[in-house]
Amino acid sequence: MLQNKDFLVLLIRLFLGYVFFSAGVCKLTHGNFGQLIGPPWLEERLAEYGLSFFAQVVAVCQVVLGTLLFTQRFSTLGAVMLVPMNIAILAVTISQNWAGTPYVNAVFLAMNLALLLYDRKRFQFLFSIEPALSAPSLALDTLRTGKLPWAVIGAALLTLGLSRFNYPLTNAAGLLTFCLAGATVILPHALDRLQKLIVLLAVGNMCFLTLGMKLPYTHVSIAICSGGILVLLVVHAWLHARQKRTASTV
Incomplete structure (x- = not known):
């Protein structure tokens, strides 16, 4: 079972x-992939100033950084690169x-900085004159091993490759990427059942948002998953607090 801080x-x-x-992916498919922040018309708008290729580079970089965060293995690298x-x-x-x-982007930046704060001990060697012998171990390091992080990268590359040719297959490859990202977290034994259920609901929301333009009652499904996540997070925090109180009285 991960502690509250690690799970957050x-x-x-x-x-x-x-x-x-x-x-x-939404930018690369010109709006044919569900997402939250957009804008899907970035390439078309920047093309007016001869910056179409720049817009494509931005889109590809967003896919790469999101993939690095998904893998867990390279999440620290992704968090560093995401700051600029x-x-x-x-x-x-x-x-x-x-x-x-x-304001929304400021929240994203704050979340990004929180990830770096969590990994701060990995950067201590930058400010020390002593040679770094090894990186400190963190609770989430158990999710870095195995072949699944590489499978996430493979699915993401497949999504990128298909984004210019076939939108339905791009959506399918994107869903595969989300499922593999969830499997990377769920299959190791670091999470308890409640935490795994929360991650499953989060992956479900990713899939519903991606296919939102094509499925009926999508908003209802997203609302149910989001509500379930919030409720389970409260239950998780309560159980963890009770466990700590019980341990302190023993």
């Missing part, structure tokens, strides 16, 4: 991984006077 970091990785992976992108997106939304959007 894991959920943030999955959330930001989905946000940026789906946003990048989050800052750039925040600066653009402020300069364009987009109502409300800067």
